[in-house]
Amino acid sequence: MHIEKHPVLGRQLLKPVTIYFNDQPYQAYSQQSVAAALMANGIKKLGVSRKLVQSRGLFCSRGRCCSCYMTIDGEDHVRSCMTVVKDGMRIYPNMEDPEVRREIDED
Amino acid sequence: MKTDVLIIGGGPAGLSAAIETASRGLDVTIVDEASQLGGQLNQQTQTLRPLPSVYEPMRGFELAYKLIEQIKGLSVKPLLNHRVVGFYADGSAGITDEENVFPVKAKKIIVASGAAEKAVAFPKWTMPGIMTIGAAQTLINRDFVMAGREAVIVGSSDFAMETAMQLMAVGTRVKAIIEKQSEVSAIDQEKVSELSRNGIPFYFNSFIKEVRGNGQVEQIDIELPDEVITLNVDLVCMDGGRMPILDVFYQLGCSFGFQEELGGWVPQYSNTFQTDREDVFIAGNAAGISTQGPLLLTGMIAGISVSEELQAIRSAEANEMRETLWKELGLLEYKEVYSGRVKHLENFTSPILKDQFIS
Ligand SMILES: Cc1cc2nc3c(=O)[nH]c(=O)nc-3n(C[C@H](O)[C@H](O)[C@H](O)COP(=O)(O)OP(=O)(O)OC[C@H]3O[C@@H](n4cnc5c(N)ncnc54)[C@H](O)[C@@H]3O)c2cc1C
Numbered sequence: 001m002h003i004e005k006h007p008v009l010g011r012q013l014l015k016p017v018t019i020y021f022n023d024q025p026y027q028a029y030s031q032q033s034v035a036a037a038l039m040a041n042g043i044k045k046l047g048v049s050r051k052l053v054q055s056r057g058l059f060c061s062r063g064r065c066c067s068c069y070m071t072i073d074g075e076d077h078v079r080s081c082m083t084v085v086k087d088g089m090r091i092y093p094n095m096e097d098p099e100v101r102r103e104i105d106e107d
Numbered sequence: 108m109k110t111d112v113l114i115i116g117g118g119p120a121g122l123s124a125a126i127e128t129a130s131r132g133l134d135v136t137i138v139d140e141a142s143q144l145g146g147q148l149n150q151q152t153q154t155l156r157p158l159p160s161v162y163e164p165m166r167g168f169e170l171a172y173k174l175i176e177q178i179k180g181l182s183v184k185p186l187l188n189h190r191v192v193g194f195y196a197d198g199s200a201g202i203t204d205e206e207n208v209f210p211v212k213a214k215k216i217i218v219a220s221g222a223a224e225k226a227v228a229f230p231k232w233t234m235p236g237i238m239t240i241g242a243a244q245t246l247i248n249r250d251f252v253m254a255g256r257e258a259v260i261v262g263s264s265d266f267a268m269e270t271a272m273q274l275m276a277v278g279t280r281v282k283a284i285i286e287k288q289s290e291v292s293a294i295d296q297e298k299v300s301e302l303s304r305n306g307i308p309f310y311f312n313s314f315i316k317e318v319r320g321n322g323q324v325e326q327i328d329i330e331l332p333d334e335v336i337t338l339n340v341d342l343v344c345m346d347g348g349r350m351p352i353l354d355v356f357y358q359l360g361c362s363f364g365f366q367e368e369l370g371g372w373v374p375q376y377s378n379t380f381q382t383d384r385e386d387v388f389i390a391g392n393a394a395g396i397s398t399q400g401p402l403l404l405t406g407m408i409a410g411i412s413v414s415e416e417l418q419a420i421r422s423a424e425a426n427e428m429r430e431t432l433w434k435e436l437g438l439l440e441y442k443e444v445y446s447g448r449v450k451h452l453e454n455f456t457s458p459i460l461k462d463q464f465i466s
C-alpha cells in the first residue's frame with residue numbers, strides 16, 4: 001500500500017508512473033525504488049535463491065545484501081532497492097544466475 | 108578527473124567534512140551510490156538531539172537539507188549514483204556509473220561509507236516480509252510504502268523503539284517486541300514507556316522459533332520462557348545492531364582493530380582521523396557506530412585535518428579546533444562508545460590486523 005499522507009512529511013506521492021512486472025502494469029510514484037513500488041502493490045517475492053530456490057525479498061534496502069536482485073529493463077541482477085522507478089520500466093523476478101558470457105562483436 | 112579532496116559517502120559525516128574542506132577553498136568531490144545526498148538521514152523523521160552546538164535539534168531529513176544547503180555555492184561536485192569499486196596502482200579511485208569505470212585522482216581521500224545492519228538468524232529468516240529495522244524505516248519514510256500491516260520487532264535498541272513508533276504512526280499494528288535478553292537495550296526509556304503505554308507487549312528472554320508462510324511471512328512462533336505463542340504477522344523487523352562498512356578500507360590496504368563498543372572491526376585511525384594510509388582519512392559510522400551528533404563532529408575533525416594537510420589552514424589553528432571538537436565529542440557521545448573510541452586510538456601504532464582480509 002502506498003502511504004498517501006505521511007504523518008510527518010505530508011503528501012509526497014505526486015508523480016505517478018506505470019511500471020510492468022511480469023508484463024502486468026502497476027502504479028508507482030516517481031521517487032520510489034523498484035522494490036518498494038512492487039511491495040506497495042502487494043508483491044514481496046522479488047526472486048529466488050540460486051541453490052535452494054527459496055523466495056527472496058527486500059531485506060536491507062540500502063544495497064548491501066543483494067537479496068532484492070531483479071531483472072530490470074533487460075539487465076540481470078540489478079539491486080531493486082537502489083534503483084528508482086521510471087515510467088514504462090519492465091521488471092522480472094530474479095529466477096537464476098545471469099548469462100555473463102557474451103558474443104564477441106564480429107565486424 | 109582530478110580533485111583536491113575525494114569524499115566517499117555523502118551522509119552526515121561526509122557532508123560535514125565537505126563543509127570544512129570546501130569552505131576553506133579546497134576543491135571537493137563527493138561520490139555516493141545513492142541517488143541523493145544525505146545518506147541515512149533522509150529517512151530519519153525523528154528529532155535528533157543532541158547535535159553539535161552549531162546546530163539546533165531537528166529532524167533527520169531536515170539536518171540533511173541543512174547540510175546540503177551549506178555546500179551550495181562552494182566548490183563541491185556531487186557524483187551521485189556512482190560507486191567506488193576499487194583503486195588504481197597510482198592511488199586513483201575507480202568509480203563506476205554502473206556502465207563505465209573511470210579514475211579520480213585526489214590529493215586526499217575521506218572515507219565516510221557509513222554502517223550496515225547486521226542480521227539476526229532464526230529458522231527461515233530470509234523469507235520476504237522479514238527485513239532490518241532500517242529497511243522498514245526506508246520503506247515508510249523514503250518510499251512512502253507500508254512495510255506491512257501487522258508486525259513484530261526483534262530486538263529493543265533505541266533505533267528499534269524509534270522504528271516501532273514510526274511504523275505505528277503510518278498505521279502498522281506492532282504486535283510485540285521480542286528481546287532475547289531480560290531487559291530492553293534502549294537507553295532512552297521514554298520511548299520504551301510510550302510503547303508500553305500503547306499496549307505493546309515486550310517479550311523478554313524470548314526469540315523467534317519458526318516462521319511460516321507461502322513465499323512470504325504469514326505466521327511466526329515465539330519461544331517465551333515457559334510457552335510458545337503463535338502470531339499472524341506479515342512483517343518481521345530485525346534489529347541486529349550495526350557494523351562499519353569496510354569495503355573501501357580493504358581496497359586501500361588500511362589496518363583494522365576490533366572494538367566491541369564501536370561495532371566490531373574498525374579501521375585504525377589517529378586523533379586527527381587519519382588512517383595508517385597517509386592520504387586517507389575516515390569519518391562517521393565507518394569510524395565506529397555512534398549517534399548523529401558525534402558523527403557530525405567526526406566529519407568536522409576529518410575535514411579540518413585534511414584542510415591542514417593541504418595547507419588551507421595553519422596547524423596551530425587546526426590543533427585548537429580539533430581540541431575543541433574532541434571535547435564536544437566527549438560530551439555528546441555515549442560513555443561506552445567514547446571510551447571504546449579512546450581505546451581504539453591507543454592501538455593506532457600497534458594494529459591487530461594488517462594486510463589481511465576479514466569477513
Ligand atoms: C536504513 C538505515 C536507517 C537508519 N536509521 C537510523 C535511525 O533512525 N537512527 C539512528 O540513530 N541511526 C540510524 N541509522 C544509522 C546511520 O548509519 C546514521 O544515522 C548516520 O546516517 C550515519 O552517517 P554516515 O555519514 O556515517 O553514513 P551514511 O549516512 O550511511 O552515509 C554513507 C554513504 O556512503 C555511501 N557509500 C558507501 N560506500 C560507498 C561506495 N563504495 N561508493 C559510493 N558510495 C558509497 C552510501 O550510499 C551512503 O549514502 C540508520 C542506518 C541505516 C542503514
Ligand code: FES
Nearest residue numbers: 059060061066081
Ligand atoms: S535489499 Fe539488500 S541490497 Fe537491496
